[in-house]
Amino acid sequence: MKDKIKQDIYAVFEELVKISRFLFENPEIGYQEFKAAEILGESLKKHGFKVEKGVCAIPTAFRAVYGGKKEGPRVAFLCEYDALPGIGHGCGHNLIAAMGLGAGIGLRAVIDELGGSIVVMGTPAEETSGAKVSLVEGGFFEDVDLAMMAHPGPSTQESGPSLALNALQFEFTGKAAHAAEAPEKGINALNAVIQLFNGINALRQHVPGDVRIHGVITEGGKAANIVPDYTTAQFYIRAAKRQRRDEVTEKVVACARGAAMMTGVKMKFSNFEISYDDLKTNSIMSDLFTVNLKELGEKEVRKGQLVAASLDMGNVSQVVPSIHPWIGLGNLDLVLHTQEFADTTITKRGEEAIFKGACAMAMTAYDIIASKEIMERIKKEFTKK
Numbered sequence: 001m002k003d004k005i006k007q008d009i010y011a012v013f014e015e016l017v018k019i020s021r022f023l024f025e026n027p028e029i030g031y032q033e034f035k036a037a038e039i040l041g042e043s044l045k046k047h048g049f050k051v052e053k054g055v056c057a058i059p060t061a062f063r064a065v066y067g068g069k070k071e072g073p074r075v076a077f078l079c080e081y082d083a084l085p086g087i088g089h090g091c092g093h094n095l096i097a098a099m100g101l102g103a104g105i106g107l108r109a110v111i112d113e114l115g116g117s118i119v120v121m122g123t124p125a126e127e128t129s130g131a132k133v134s135l136v137e138g139g140f141f142e143d144v145d146l147a148m149m150a151h152p153g154p155s156t157q158e159s160g161p162s163l164a165l166n167a168l169q170f171e172f173t174g175k176a177a178h179a180a181e182a183p184e185k186g187i188n189a190l191n192a193v194i195q196l197f198n199g200i201n202a203l204r205q206h207v208p209g210d211v212r213i214h215g216v217i218t219e220g221g222k223a224a225n226i227v228p229d230y231t232t233a234q235f236y237i238r239a240a241k242r243q244r245r246d247e248v249t250e251k252v253v254a255c256a257r258g259a260a261m262m263t264g265v266k267m268k269f270s271n272f273e274i275s276y277d278d279l280k281t282n283s284i285m286s287d288l289f290t291v292n293l294k295e296l297g298e299k300e301v302r303k304g305q306l307v308a309a310s311l312d313m314g315n316v317s318q319v320v321p322s323i324h325p326w327i328g329l330g331n332l333d334l335v336l337h338t339q340e341f342a343d344t345t346i347t348k349r350g351e352e353a354i355f356k357g358a359c360a361m362a363m364t365a366y367d368i369i370a371s372k373e374i375m376e377r378i379k380k381e382f383t384k385k
């Protein structure tokens with residue numbers, strides 16, 4: 001049956017490449033991916049999927065379902081298709097979309113006989129406020145048993161952990177006054193921001209090595225001769241696990257409270273972007289994926305390593321057994337989020353990545369659905385951790 005999967009993906013390969021190229025030529029940033037959602041939705045419809053557009057009140061999200069004729073696990077393949085401002089598909093999400101689509105079409109070739117069902121999920125805005133978080137909260141993964149996506153990268157690498165992230169904004173409100181003539185009448189909101197940075201810098205000495213805290217002053221006052229009455233700063237707080245992220249976040253907030261108290265200003269804080277959870281890779285799924293990739297001719301698959309970034313797939317992986325492997329584009333010097341990376345997605349190597357990623361995902365889904373025992377082990381690992 002794996003040959004059937006490969007054959008069916010090969011049969012639509014030109015279409016997959018065309019769609020990836022279309023996305024490359026029409027890059028759309030997060031929540032503006034109307035053309036991408038349209039072209040992917042239309043293709044899925046053509047290949048027998050029931051497509052719902054604008055799910056979860058997100059106009060550019062979609063869910064495409066192929067029911068299958070027999071009972072069995074439901075597998076989700078996730079498509080990302082948002083681009084980066086200025087450099088288009090510098091993160092290669094055009095390839096992710098084509099791989100997810102191809103995997104859905106490939107698995108469809110055998111699912112009636114095999115049992116189970118397929119969902120291809122269109123998940124916008126990974127680069128900013130990832131829609132996967134809303135889709136998880138909206139219950140769109142409640143009926144899903146397995147979730148997979150594949151991301152292009154410099155090298156082929158197993159799915160590894162990613163950092164959990166909180167995005168916090170602090171606002172300080174003081175009182176304006178002439179900075180030279182009546183400084184005693186002013187309450188300096190800039191001092192509060194500076195004290196917040198000082199507090200966080202002191203905290204840095206006492207956090208575990210996986211923690212990352214980095215921020216900017218987004219408003220620092222208007223003129224040097226006016227005591228700043230309003231300032232804002234934004235921070236990302238990251239850690240290997242979401243629990244640690246939340247513990248450190250509390251300490252950062254305490255720094256802000258202290259800074260406000262020291263300077264006499266009012267402080268408010270809020271999440272300026274959605275929080276991402278850490279990625280919990282299911283090792284059984286990941287191992288099967290690697291075996292399939294090697295079967296497809298991939299020579300070197302690197303061990304999964306911590307991605308020192310944060311992915312909205314993390315939130316999916318907390319509710320459904322998941323993998324987020326990396327498919328190499330054959331150049332170790334490539335750097336994500338660059339024009340060079342974007343340009344590589346439309347070369348032969350980019351096209352090969354679509355085929356390999358799509359086949360390996362569909363073949364992995366096949367392995368799991370075909371064996372109740374494997375499915376049980378996957379569930380056991382998922383609930384244990």
Ligand SMILES: [Zn+2]
Binds near residue numbers: 091127336337
């Ligand atoms: Zn990216």
Ligand SMILES: [Zn+2]
Binds near residue numbers: 092
């Ligand atoms: Zn990406």
